[in-house]
Amino acid sequence: MSMExxxxxxxxxxxxxxxxxxxxxxxFCFYLMREQQRLAQRFFxxxxxxxxxxxxxxxxxxxxxxxQQMSTAR
Amino acid sequence: MIENLVNLPVLxxxxxxxxxxxxxxxxxxxxxxxxxxxxxPNELVMGAVQRLFYFHVGAAMATYALVGLLFVASIxxxxxxxxxxxxxxxxxxxxxxxxxxxxxxxxxxxxxxxWNTWWRxxxxxxxxxxxxxxxxxxxxxxxxxxxxxxQGNFSAVLGILCAVNVPIxxxxxxxxxxxxxxxxxxxxxxxxxxxxxxxTLIISNVAVILLAMWLLMLKVKNLLLRRELLQLERALSSSxxx
Numbered sequence: 001m002s003m004e005x006x007x008x009x010x011x012x013x014x015x016x017x018x019x020x021x022x023x024x025x026x027x028f029c030f031y032l033m034r035e036q037q038r039l040a041q042r043f044f045x046x047x048x049x050x051x052x053x054x055x056x057x058x059x060x061x062x063x064x065x066x067x068q069q070m071s072t073a074r
Numbered sequence: 075m076i077e078n079l080v081n082l083p084v085l086x087x088x089x090x091x092x093x094x095x096x097x098x099x100x101x102x103x104x105x106x107x108x109x110x111x112x113x114x115p116n117e118l119v120m121g122a123v124q125r126l127f128y129f130h131v132g133a134a135m136a137t138y139a140l141v142g143l144l145f146v147a148s149i150x151x152x153x154x155x156x157x158x159x160x161x162x163x164x165x166x167x168x169x170x171x172x173x174x175x176x177x178x179x180x181x182x183x184x185x186x187x188x189w190n191t192w193w194r195x196x197x198x199x200x201x202x203x204x205x206x207x208x209x210x211x212x213x214x215x216x217x218x219x220x221x222x223x224x225q226g227n228f229s230a231v232l233g234i235l236c237a238v239n240v241p242i243x244x245x246x247x248x249x250x251x252x253x254x255x256x257x258x259x260x261x262x263x264x265x266x267x268x269x270x271x272x273x274t275l276i277i278s279n280v281a282v283i284l285l286a287m288w289l290l291m292l293k294v295k296n297l298l299l300r301r302e303l304l305q306l307e308r309a310l311s312s313s314x315x316x
Binding site: 009010011013014016017018020021024025028029032035036039040042043046049050053 | 120121122123125126129130133169172175176179180183184186187285289292293295296299300303306307310
């Protein structure tokens, strides 16, 4: 059967099915990428929080023990 | 092998996962598309829509492979309680749900053109819908429960149930006489006579399965990242308490 004898509906359904296939795969990829970005952002926030708390605790230690601070300065 | 892959540093640094697999996926997908749309001839009865067959069957094969992996991961998790297997099972269920959805959607569209109906309550379609529902319930169970160990055990049992359903889906076309159902038994009945149809089917199956494996890798990586992050947040809150 030549291409001309086939009902145009079959082309429309082929297009629909093929689009649905790649749309579902694409949406899932997009979801995975967003998830990865969100996790990376949380890692970054966590790291920043650790650095801030580390700095704060170091300052507290220096404030609580000035003699040690002087000895280290010497 | 999976145990080696399910290891954050390995997954991050492994060239196979990072470079080779995406490249192989892209290459095989392009070849499969060229074969499907430029090489294979139109099917005599159904016409152009029959080309959906290559992606539809590939997605079904990928679903079976992923449910097989879910089964292996569930058995290993229940026998050894190693948390990595739970992550593999969870990822394969999510990606399996995606490919099962593709099978239902493309099958329905193909059925609309070939059978003049979107859906028919016959054994193959119903058993596949049950598999889809089981995978959906697995994913919902993972998102609604919080207790890690109990969640893992329940999910592993559900994963085994999903796998038990696969042979039912495969042999469901034999439950009724072929005159009473519309779903074809193409491969069993040696319906593919042209050699071009056969190698296009094989290559498109490989393409879709590789695509599924790549998505599975990405999902496992995300779950590992999430687990590492939770551990870090827990350690952070306990070490700076008081």
